Amino acid sequence: MKRTKQLLGAVSGVALIAMSTTPALAAGTTAGSSITNTVEVDYQVGGFDQTTETATDTFTVDRKIDLTVVETGFIGRTSVSPNQTRAVIAFDVTNLSNDTVDLALTATPAAGNDFTLSNIIIFVDADSDGEYDVGEEVTYLDEVVADGVTEVLVAADIPVTATAGQTADIVLTAQAHEAGGVGSLGTIYDAANTSDDTEANTEDGTVNPANVDTVLADGAGDTDAAEDGAFSDTDGYVVAAADVTVTKQSTIISDPINGTSNPKAIPGAVVEYCIAVANGSGAATATAVTVSDTLPVDLEIDDAFGVFVDGTVDGTGACNADGVDNANSNFTDNALGTPDEVNGTLSDIAAGVTRTLYFRATIN
Structure with missing residues (x-):
């Protein structure tokens, strides 16, 4: 009988260990609870049963x-x-x-x-x-x-x-x-x-x-x-940051004297501006990319040409002629003597990608 009780006790101990890993049982018996245990002692005198003796112990669970x-x-x-x-x-x-x-x-x-x-x-x-x-x-x-x-x-x-x-x-x-x-x-x-x-x-x-x-x-x-x-x-x-760099280049497209053959930056000449926005390798994608350019009063926006966005660059960093005309962009052709303005929104620029905005203006 005693061996059976010991075996059951061992099994019970394993069960308690397993249960203690369950968060719901982690705290244990609530602090302030009373735990009472009563022991009974039976005995005989001259072969006859006597009155059972008992003793009780009570303690309070600590916190x-x-x-x-x-x-x-x-x-x-x-x-x-x-x-x-x-x-x-x-x-x-x-x-x-x-x-x-x-x-x-x-x-x-x-x-x-x-x-x-x-x-x-x-x-x-x-x-x-x-x-x-x-x-x-x-x-x-x-x-x-x-x-x-x-x-x-x-x-x-x-x-x-x-x-x-x-x-x-x-x-x-x-x-x-x-x-x-x-x-x-x-x-x-x-x-x-x-x-x-x-x-x-x-x-x-x-x-x-x-x-x-x-x-x-x-x-x-x-x-x-x-x-x-x-x-x-x-x-x-x-x-996680974008690594954005911006470059701006100008190219003389034509002038009133030489046309498109070796044109010079003289009054009446047409200038093309290329704004390239690049995001570095491994960087986070740049979103909501807006470009704003206020022209000096010496330049007049070329209304007929328009504003092109989301173009690419060639091996020298110059704009390729592959942008989208007026997509998400606008320009303000102000009165003579007041700076013209160009505004454009580029598509998201992922790591390692370059997008451009380009437009043309005339030298006053």
Whole structure:
């Protein structure tokens, strides 16, 4: 019989180990719960059964403080663009304690960032749109129940000066506090706010097993130590930037004296301008590319020729005559003595691609 009981106990132990990996059971028995155990002793005198003797023991389950912060969402850093505002990264904050707690939150730039993040905001996405909205910001998570998991988002602005491949990280730290009631952050759980029930806690110097003591059981996060009532994790951004360069060339097409044979830049000559916009190899695609060119008063736009966009360049960088006339473009032919203007929109420019805008003007 005893061997059977031992075997069952071993099986039960394996089952408990397997179950402990399930998040729903991580917290264990709730702090403050009473556990009572009664033992019975049967015996005989002179071969006759006697009254069963019993003894009962009761103790109160103490509080174990444990929590984790884990980055979620993209594998690795989140891709962002220079000048992007409110770029979002995500974390799951989990209360593994066996009691309800408040969790204070801080988000700080990591050491060694390539650029400076600004307007860092911690928020909980109330409307589930994945973006920060005014009123969603938080400084702590209120009354988080045992095994409660909360998605916490952090938003930050990327400077326009950030360049491709640069990175910047943020450390999110959650610090456990006593549940202070709805809408109120309780007292911090740290080394100064725990107790040890091996110490006397009654007036007569004995231990009161009904008292609920607190034990810090959290692991070490990215920037915090083990058993400090806190946990931290790091996530961040990597810049995917376009590498745009612009060149502008002019070619004399004809003049009133020489025509198209070796024309010169004299009054009445026609000048063709070629504006080439190139995106470097391996860069992010440049979108919403607009070109604006204000001509000097010495030039008059050639209305008849028009404005051509999305052309290519030849081996010397000069415009090929393969653009699209007036597509997404316009020009303003102002009165004599007032600068004419040319505006055009190019299609998206992928890495390694060059697109052009070209037009003609006459020298006054």
